[in-house]
Amino acid sequence: MAGETEIDPSAPPMRAVGIRTQFGPNVIHDNLDFTVNQGEIVGLVGGSGSGKSVLMNTMLGLKEPEGGTIEYFGRDRNALAPEVRRKINNGMGVLFQGGALFSSLTVRQNIMVPMRENTDISQGLMRELADMKIHMVGLPPESAVLYPSDLSGGMKKRAGLARALALDPKLLFLDEPTAGLDPVGANAFDELILGLREAMDLTVLMVTHDLDSLYHICDRIAVLVDKRIPIADSLAVVSQYDHPWVKEYFGGPRSRAAIAAKETQSRETG
Amino acid sequence: MLASSTDYELEMRENALVVHPRGSWTISQASQLEGRLARDVASLTYTHVDYDMTGLVELDTAGAYLLARAIRHGVVPAESWDVCSGSNGHKTLMSAATSAVLGREPETRRQWYDAFARIGQATIRFWEETVAFFAFLGQFFVVMAKVIAQPKRLRWRSIVSLVESVGFDAAPIVMLLSFFIGAVIAYMGANLLASFGASVFMVDLVGFSILRELAVIITAILLAGRSDSAFTASIGAMKMRQEIDAMKVMGLDTFEVLVVPRVIACLIAMPILTFLAMMSGLAGGLLVAWATADITPILFFNRLNAAVGIQNLWVGLVKTPIFGVMIAIIGCRQGLAVTGSVESLGQRTTTAVVQAIFSVILVNAMFAILFYQMGV
Numbered sequence: 001m002a003g004e005t006e007i008d009p010s011a012p013p014m015r016a017v018g019i020r021t022q023f024g025p026n027v028i029h030d031n032l033d034f035t036v037n038q039g040e041i042v043g044l045v046g047g048s049g050s051g052k053s054v055l056m057n058t059m060l061g062l063k064e065p066e067g068g069t070i071e072y073f074g075r076d077r078n079a080l081a082p083e084v085r086r087k088i089n090n091g092m093g094v095l096f097q098g099g100a101l102f103s104s105l106t107v108r109q110n111i112m113v114p115m116r117e118n119t120d121i122s123q124g125l126m127r128e129l130a131d132m133k134i135h136m137v138g139l140p141p142e143s144a145v146l147y148p149s150d151l152s153g154g155m156k157k158r159a160g161l162a163r164a165l166a167l168d169p170k171l172l173f174l175d176e177p178t179a180g181l182d183p184v185g186a187n188a189f190d191e192l193i194l195g196l197r198e199a200m201d202l203t204v205l206m207v208t209h210d211l212d213s214l215y216h217i218c219d220r221i222a223v224l225v226d227k228r229i230p231i232a233d234s235l236a237v238v239s240q241y242d243h244p245w246v247k248e249y250f251g252g253p254r255s256r257a258a259i260a261a262k263e264t265q266s267r268e269t270g
Numbered sequence: 271m272l273a274s275s276t277d278y279e280l281e282m283r284e285n286a287l288v289v290h291p292r293g294s295w296t297i298s299q300a301s302q303l304e305g306r307l308a309r310d311v312a313s314l315t316y317t318h319v320d321y322d323m324t325g326l327v328e329l330d331t332a333g334a335y336l337l338a339r340a341i342r343h344g345v346v347p348a349e350s351w352d353v354c355s356g357s358n359g360h361k362t363l364m365s366a367a368t369s370a371v372l373g374r375e376p377e378t379r380r381q382w383y384d385a386f387a388r389i390g391q392a393t394i395r396f397w398e399e400t401v402a403f404f405a406f407l408g409q410f411f412v413v414m415a416k417v418i419a420q421p422k423r424l425r426w427r428s429i430v431s432l433v434e435s436v437g438f439d440a441a442p443i444v445m446l447l448s449f450f451i452g453a454v455i456a457y458m459g460a461n462l463l464a465s466f467g468a469s470v471f472m473v474d475l476v477g478f479s480i481l482r483e484l485a486v487i488i489t490a491i492l493l494a495g496r497s498d499s500a501f502t503a504s505i506g507a508m509k510m511r512q513e514i515d516a517m518k519v520m521g522l523d524t525f526e527v528l529v530v531p532r533v534i535a536c537l538i539a540m541p542i543l544t545f546l547a548m549m550s551g552l553a554g555g556l557l558v559a560w561a562t563a564d565i566t567p568i569l570f571f572n573r574l575n576a577a578v579g580i581q582n583l584w585v586g587l588v589k590t591p592i593f594g595v596m597i598a599i600i601g602c603r604q605g606l607a608v609t610g611s612v613e614s615l616g617q618r619t620t621t622a623v624v625q626a627i628f629s630v631i632l633v634n635a636m637f638a639i640l641f642y643q644m645g646v
Binding site: 103104115119120121122125128129132133135136147148149150165167168192194195196197198 | 298
């Protein structure tokens with residue numbers, strides 16, 4: 001299979017067109033359109049069981065949709081030449097919900113796996129870079145030699161993030177990144193993502209329920225309701241959208257608290 | 271595209287070192303940049319490092335880490351650093367890189383005397399495993415006694431389904447294997463005994479070996495390989511997903527729920543499977559005897575009855591309940607000993623199968639001595 005070898009770097013890195021996903025007779029997504037633009041942080045919200053993680057897996061390439069196409073840089077994913085596809089996949093980092101660390105390897109070895117497979121740098125530098133990633137996600141240095149089974153849930157998540165960042169991906173997928181982190185750690189994580197985005201032109205798609213993250217770092221918020229994404233826009237626009245679930249979500253007490261917190265913060269800094 | 275132009279220049283301004291990186295400082299360039307910067311600054315004395323990022327095309331964490339080495343590798347480590355021109359992102363990356371330099375530890379290396387340490391550990395572990403096995407066996411009998419006192423607590427539903435998977439599903443493979451073993455023994459007999467003109471003794475050979483030893487051993491080994499690994503894996507997976515903890519919290523006795531049904535299932539399945547193995551082993555022997563030495567089925571059974579006798583069938587079968595209990599107990603114990611990691615699940619499954627086969631052969635040898643002394 002030859003496939004297309006040319007990609008268009010100016011096209012959106014990822015686009016879903018008319019996606020239909022179903023498990024047996026159960027339709028999860030129907031005619032869903034969604035675009036992730038270069039350099040933005042998109043938050044994906046939706047009720048439990050609305051298929052957020054499934055959509056993420058579909059966009060990642062772990063699952064083929066039952067209908068519609070996924071485009072990477074303006075090209076149909078399935079029409080891409082294998083080596084181009086591989087290159088694009090190497091530029092993706094994923095943090096799975098449970099961390100998905102390899103349990104037979106230490107944290108440091110986990111982070112070194114993608115480096116070893118895809119680069120030619122020396123073992124020593126690899127180890128140092130892995131330790132740097134461990135530090136960046138806020139884990140203590142001692143955790144480098146621990147096995148995933150020795151880590152708490154929050155630590156596993158951080159270690160999973162460190163591994164997702166191992167190759168400095170261009171596209172970062174985060175499935176509930178701040179769930180299980182304490183508020184201080186969650187804030188530091190948000191700052192880290194903002195810093196990385198600025199330095200490296202990072203594009204982030206995050207499934208999250210952390211309203212603070214949504215308000216703080218997301219450029220656009222995509223809402224998955226009624227099997228589609230009817231709106232993906234800035235917070236101000238999305239929160240005015242006329243849909244019962246959206247109103248409930250952004251008008252609830254937790255949301256109001258998060259807005260208040262953000263306003264206080266911006267008054268203090270500005 | 272800009273790979274070839276990735277480089278840097280160093281400039282001294284009084285006490286400050288100014289680093290001008292150019293091109294793309296990314297992980298794909300790291301192997302050619304690694305070490306160079308550190309070497310170049312090693313002879314310079316400075317207290318401050320400035321980074322001028324104007325010529326930089328791309329920077330990632332690996333590049334930032336390499337740049338940050340300039341701070342540590344001077345004659346004396348620099349006290350401060352700054353990004354004099356560059357984006358906030360560059361600054362964020364650099365501060366992440368500089369702070370990460372702290373707090374690292376070397377890997378532990380393998381020593382030559384590790385081999386001895388491992389032999390010692392293995393010896394201790396063997397002893398501990400033996401003790402733990404008997405402790406587990408004792409615990410099982412206590413729970414079993416309780417269950418017998420209150421038969422309502424027996425989980426018949428799970429016993430029946432286990433008998434199906436342990437016994438019924440294993441019957442075809444056990445019978446097939448035993449059939450071939452019986453045939454092979456008969457062939458051996460046909461070759462050896464024909465030279466003495468005593469071909470009819472091959473019936474004795476097949477009868478004794480199949481009934482007394484081989485059918486039992488084949489069945490036990492197959493049960494150990496097939497069902498023991500399944501017991502360990504399923505109980506181990508339950509342990510890993512905290513299902514066992516959930517049971518304990520609910521006040522369920524894990525022994526009663528998981529171990530007792532499996533032991534009873536093996537206790538029921540093992541003798542039946544062994545009997546089937548004996549019959550098909552004899553059938554294999556009979557067919558070969560008929561084909562090679564013209565021993566008709568009637569002659570075969572007459573000779574079997576006269577020379578071997580029903581007693582040997584009981585000698586074989588009497589061992590089976592003990593093997594069944596032993597195999598099930600080993601599988602369950604290893605399953606419950608699984609810890610959090612996937613690796614331990616694999617290890618425990620291997621251990622369960624090895625221990626089960628080992629103990630089957632050991633106990634069988636003890637039975638052979640016992641029966642010899644008893645004269646049966």
